[in-house]
Amino acid sequence: MAVITYREALNQALREEMARDDRVFLMGEEVAQYNGAYKVSKGLLDEFGEMRVVDTPITELGFAGVGVGAAMVGLRPVIEFMTWNFAVLALDQVVNSAAKMLYMSGGQYPVPIVFRGPNGAALQLSAQHSQAFESWLAHIPGLKVVTPGTPYDAKGLLKAAIRDDNPVIVLEGEMLYNTKGEVPEDDYIVPIGKADLKREGDHCSIITSGKMVLVAMNAADQLAKEGIRVDVVDLRTVRPMDVEAITASVRKTNRAVVLEEGWEIAGIGAQVVDYIQRECFDDLDAPVVRVHQADVPMPYAKGLERAAKPDLAKTIAAVKKVMYVD
Amino acid sequence: MASKKKSESPQTADSETLKSLLHSMLLQRRFEEKVGEAYALGKIGGFCHLYIGQEAVSTGTLSMLREDDYVITTYRDHGQAIARGMTPRSVMAELFGRIDGCSRGKGGSMHLFDRNLNFLGGHGIVGGHVPLAAGVGFAIKYRGGDQVIICFMGESVVNTGAFHEALNMAALWKLPCVFVIENNKYGMGTAVERAAAIKDLSTRAASYDGMYAEHVDGQDVMAVRDATSRALTHARKGQPVLLEVRTYRYMGHSMSDAVSGTYRTKAELDEYLKRDPINLFRAKLLESGDLSEEQFAAMEQEIKAIVQDSWDFADASPEPPAESLYEDVLVTTES
Numbered sequence A: 001m002a003v004i005t006y007r008e009a010l011n012q013a014l015r016e017e018m019a020r021d022d023r024v025f026l027m028g029e030e031v032a033q034y035n036g037a038y039k040v041s042k043g044l045l046d047e048f049g050e051m052r053v054v055d056t057p058i059t060e061l062g063f064a065g066v067g068v069g070a071a072m073v074g075l076r077p078v079i080e081f082m083t084w085n086f087a088v089l090a091l092d093q094v095v096n097s098a099a100k101m102l103y104m105s106g107g108q109y110p111v112p113i114v115f116r117g118p119n120g121a122a123l124q125l126s127a128q129h130s131q132a133f134e135s136w137l138a139h140i141p142g143l144k145v146v147t148p149g150t151p152y153d154a155k156g157l158l159k160a161a162i163r164d165d166n167p168v169i170v171l172e173g174e175m176l177y178n179t180k181g182e183v184p185e186d187d188y189i190v191p192i193g194k195a196d197l198k199r200e201g202d203h204c205s206i207i208t209s210g211k212m213v214l215v216a217m218n219a220a221d222q223l224a225k226e227g228i229r230v231d232v233v234d235l236r237t238v239r240p241m242d243v244e245a246i247t248a249s250v251r252k253t254n255r256a257v258v259l260e261e262g263w264e265i266a267g268i269g270a271q272v273v274d275y276i277q278r279e280c281f282d283d284l285d286a287p288v289v290r291v292h293q294a295d296v297p298m299p300y301a302k303g304l305e306r307a308a309k310p311d312l313a314k315t316i317a318a319v320k321k322v323m324y325v326d
Numbered sequence B: 001m002a003s004k005k006k007s008e009s010p011q012t013a014d015s016e017t018l019k020s021l022l023h024s025m026l027l028q029r030r031f032e033e034k035v036g037e038a039y040a041l042g043k044i045g046g047f048c049h050l051y052i053g054q055e056a057v058s059t060g061t062l063s064m065l066r067e068d069d070y071v072i073t074t075y076r077d078h079g080q081a082i083a084r085g086m087t088p089r090s091v092m093a094e095l096f097g098r099i100d101g102c103s104r105g106k107g108g109s110m111h112l113f114d115r116n117l118n119f120l121g122g123h124g125i126v127g128g129h130v131p132l133a134a135g136v137g138f139a140i141k142y143r144g145g146d147q148v149i150i151c152f153m154g155e156s157v158v159n160t161g162a163f164h165e166a167l168n169m170a171a172l173w174k175l176p177c178v179f180v181i182e183n184n185k186y187g188m189g190t191a192v193e194r195a196a197a198i199k200d201l202s203t204r205a206a207s208y209d210g211m212y213a214e215h216v217d218g219q220d221v222m223a224v225r226d227a228t229s230r231a232l233t234h235a236r237k238g239q240p241v242l243l244e245v246r247t248y249r250y251m252g253h254s255m256s257d258a259v260s261g262t263y264r265t266k267a268e269l270d271e272y273l274k275r276d277p278i279n280l281f282r283a284k285l286l287e288s289g290d291l292s293e294e295q296f297a298a299m300e301q302e303i304k305a306i307v308q309d310s311w312d313f314a315d316a317s318p319e320p321p322a323e324s325l326y327e328d329v330l331v332t333t334e335s
């Protein structure tokens, strides 16, 4: 199997889906002539032309709405946000238009649209450019939210998102674009709503998704050296969440750490913990521990930024805490 | 009802067409009066914004559209829904929150939709639907079609970012969109001159090269048809249009707002009542001989019956079943 980057995997997904369905088009800032702010759309303008790979003005609210309108009358837009920080300006269209249309029209107007782009912190971009939005979006009925952590999942989930008749949010990661992994050349999708057990172990579960999958895998490697065997549950989709995968793991390990990139209050992890207490109350040998960003806007200085982010050391410490070691 | 024919010339309208325009406006008026009654009785709840006074806008514009064109509008949508050809039954049932409503009781007054008529909904976020209209225009162009979309909005919308973002893209990409500002002088209780730093709202289009703009008397249905005819000619060629239609609302902003309110005088309202679009047009047709008093009386009777029938239908329609609560949140597709 070919080893390619997460960025190339997304590019392949776009290219394949655009070739297979001429209703699919890509729209966003710098997606066409510039080849994408993060080069995800590299080469697509040449291949598909300017009606299907569309550069927009810097007008997030506007072009998100253009996507919704086009989707209502039968096209299948993929709307790229340069980053999700800027998509805050477009949330009216995501939340009030895309997510509500089918319901408030009594089922008449589906909105088959994908909103995608990098989410969360990169390095030293400070407060306004470093936010993780999964819990904001996962809160909204009428949306699906996927958070691929590997090149394989990125390609498969983006393809599934484009084929889905609902609004699907794809949260990528700037820090993920250069990561590599095996990706099949043939057509496949990763089903939305299905978690993936990325590592098997029977001592403790780490439940996570997106960019934090890599952190969890590193933690599992380190802990294995100390004889601690960790189950890594990659949710892959945070709405709808694969509750069965969470409970199956926790019932096996009896201990859980929930790791997420964003903030603690009303975060994705809070929802995971709720599922665990509902479904696995009698299975738990220790309180669940959450690892997340410090409850502050992201600072710029290297040391402060490191202190604010969830990371390997914090994850290992959390596992040891629920294991009652140290 | 949307015409099957291509847009005809508004000038050459025959007697039948003229009467059908009056019928359309009168039906909206009597329907809205009935809605007011039903609201007072608690049959209708929530926000409810009547269209009374603005009927020449909906009828004048929508009577010029083709069946395959598109319409999108705001929460003040009952008039346009009926002018587009949605049945009073399906609209009234929606207002009553019943299963036979056009949106199956899920949308209510502010969210009337009809896919069969390309009626893309009433939308509740001021300005939010204007980019959607640009998106429909984009899709028309993408497919190489010659349809247009008419996007209605209140005059408050011209001050929103969404409006400017959408108009900029419509002009940049030459989209077949007609943006219709229904300037009824007030956004809730805020007079337009207290909100917009511009007098002539249609000149907002000056910021966008190539956009065609004009303003028209919104109490004169034939003038609105004329202006719409010009607008459609431009839009079908891919030149977007900003059309300001100057009108007035005779009722409060919504059902909780008194008719004249604290923000406008009774004298002002009375002044505008003299230019009631229905009275003006009826008088014109009586004078030209296109309508007789007997025909008008018969029209009133017929409409009264239609409106009563819509009430009876809505009242008899069942509430949406409990299991519909979780329906239509997502489409269930195989990916």
Ligand SMILES: Cc1ncc(C[n+]2csc(CCOP(=O)(O)OP(=O)(O)O)c2C)c(N)n1
Binding pocket: B049, B076, B124, B125, B126, B127, B153, B154, B155, B156, B157, B184, B186, B187, B188, B253
């Ligand atoms: C973004 C937003 N802000 C505020 C409101 C509340 N609101 C509903 S209608 C309205 C006035 C709008 O006036 P206008 O656009 O002139 O339309 P009209 O009601 O006169 O038809 C306001 C403030 C809203 N629905 N959306």
Ligand SMILES: [Mg+2]
Binding pocket: B154, B155, B156, B182, B183, B184, B185, B186, B187, B188
């Ligand atoms: Mg107004």
